[in-house]
Amino acid sequence: RKEVEQDPGPFNVPEGATVAFNCTYSNSASQSFFWYRQDCRKEPKLLMSVYSSGNEDGRFTAQLNRASQYISLLIRDSKLSDSATYLCVVNGPNDYKLSFGAGTTVTVRA
Amino acid sequence: GAGVSQSPSNKVTEKGKDVELRCDPISGHTALYWYRQSLGQGLEFLIYFQGNSAPDKSGLPSDRFSAERTGGSVSTLTIQRTQQEDSAVYLCASSLWETQYFGPGTRLLVL
Numbered sequence: 001r002k003e004v005e006q007d008p009g010p011f012n013v014p015e016g017a018t019v020a021f022n023c024t025y026s027n028s029a030s031q032s033f034f035w036y037r038q039d040c041r042k043e044p045k046l047l048m049s050v051y052s053s054g055n056e057d058g059r060f061t062a063q064l065n066r067a068s069q070y071i072s073l074l075i076r077d078s079k080l081s082d083s084a085t086y087l088c089v090v091n092g093p094n095d096y097k098l099s100f101g102a103g104t105t106v107t108v109r110a
Numbered sequence: 111g112a113g114v115s116q117s118p119s120n121k122v123t124e125k126g127k128d129v130e131l132r133c134d135p136i137s138g139h140t141a142l143y144w145y146r147q148s149l150g151q152g153l154e155f156l157i158y159f160q161g162n163s164a165p166d167k168s169g170l171p172s173d174r175f176s177a178e179r180t181g182g183s184v185s186t187l188t189i190q191r192t193q194q195e196d197s198a199v200y201l202c203a204s205s206l207w208e209t210q211y212f213g214p215g216t217r218l219l220v221l
Contacts, residue, residue: 004152032208043215087152096208097155
């Protein structure tokens with residue numbers, strides 16, 4: 001079983017729509033959770049950390065469900081510039097070691 | 111401030127040749143990581159440095175792969191006798207705490 005699993009998508013949505021997707025993780029001892037964004041042929045960039053109480057950053061909302069071991073990301077009022085692959089990232093058995101999901105692709109169309 | 115830099119940005123080599131990839135982390139970041147990303151795949155952990163030590167080399171695919179870090183700063187990843195399956199983007203990241211910041215990567219193509 002992969003440490004982090006994501007629906008690869010793609011999620012094709014019109015501008016202004018809301019899109020949401022989850023990832024699941026296998027290590028119940030994980031403590032740190034992140035969403036990274038990766039544009040085509042670019043490096044991953046941190047989008048936001050995910051906190052136990054859930055957190056919001058502008059149009060982006062992240063939720064953590066420890067009991068079910070999943071993390072979600074919701075994007076409101078989608079913009080064309082939100083088109084990217086979103087990587088779910090969880091720290092693994094050792095604090096320093098991050099496990100990356102394969103990514104969920106989102107395409108926002110005009 | 112300056113981010114993580116990597117060189118070369120692209121490398122084409124012939125099967126059997128050795129290659130060296132370089133990473134310059136963000137100044138002051140004690141931790142440095144190497145990952146590999148094949149086309150359409152997730153990031154594969156290769157090695158982790160804390161200072162100049164590599165407490166975790168578990169992700170190195172074979173003994174053809176090695177890495178070192180000097181002065182707690184620059185790191186080089188060396189691939190000896192390259193094979194076509196080594197073709198991928200090699201990403202370096204650095205961190206001070208838990209958030210990792212990535213360099214632009216080196217695209218390696220082995221012909």
